[in-house]
Amino acid sequence: MSTDTAIPRSPDDITAEWLSAALTGDAPDPVRVDSVEVRPLGAGLTGSAYSVRARYAANPGGVPDHLVVKLASENHAIRERVSLGYRSEIAFYADVLDRVEIPTPACFHRSISDDGQTFALVLAHMDGHEQSDQIDGCTNEQAVHAVRALAALHGPLWCDPSLTSFTSTAMPLADEQTAYGLGEVTVMAAGITVDRLGDVLGPAHTEVLRRSAAAVGPWLLSRPERFALLHSDYRSDNLLFHAESSEVTVIDWQTLAVGLPARDLAYFLATSLVSEQRDALDRRLVEEYHRVLVDEYGITGYDVETCWEDYRLGLLQAVLVPTLGYAFADRTDRADAIMSTMLIRACEAIARHDALGLIDARP
């Protein structure tokens, strides 16, 4: 791991010298970068991502010319608040990536300071891929690729005992104390969300939102017999689809968690498809996710009806993650629009599939 001073804190620190050292690492043949062209990417809500075009004088390993460098936020308060997210993403690329099969950008360098508030990641820029718009949602074809990729995250570490002690995440496997603690924070976050967006959500969705937030504690403790590593924010904004093949590459690993696998599946289907599209497709997409788990990862003792029930139960993830992210972040018109769209879809799905009834049925 690099020392603190070696890690860039701002785009000005992304120099040819730094990139040369970062890309060389411990390798005997140095990478020599002649020049870099750095441009900002993304909204930068929790960190900063930059597109970096590099010209090489020596490039023995064939690192691509077009890279993404991710750094911590330049805002101290944000850095403090999300340092666990930074640790999660670095842990993913350092310790987890080789143990799962979900497609991600190739990683050429990662470093983080001891306090977790300064980090750098150098990734391949996914040229030829595009992000689908969170409000428009994914196409049907993109959705198929997304659920298959999800099975490739969950399948390899399905109920793997090592995950019970995986703590490089803000949301390790829940016990009673953490579940009810997170439940209380979610109720608070839902209250703030309703104060801001209640008029847009309307009374019926507001009621579902409040009841869902109130159920988060027992929900997190449901079905403890099944767990996997979760992305937790598996939605359009974090999925880059190949423009022609629709194959997906998954980014933004700052919300790693351990829990019921279908939480990721439900979150994706509830936030990243428009409601009518989800109603028409969710059964088929759940079956496809299940098929890949069984056929490609040899998961046994998990029939498709149980997977379907897990999907229904998992829908509360689509209240948990957005409200926590939204209530404690700065407010913008775009954030309001994305959040209200995701929450309306989530509440419709929760009501349609009686997700809350499942929690009551099996306390």
Ligand SMILES: Nc1ncnc2c1ncn2[C@@H]1O[C@H](COP(=O)(O)OP(=O)(O)OP(=O)(O)O)[C@@H](O)[C@H]1O
């Ligand atoms: N490997 C990549 N290839 C192409 N684009 C990328 C890549 N990684 C990130 N991006 C772009 O940069 C944006 C920000 O990346 P990411 O979501 O990982 O960072 P973040 O700190 O969580 O940003 P934000 O706060 O804006 O969500 C992405 O939305 C995407 O547009």
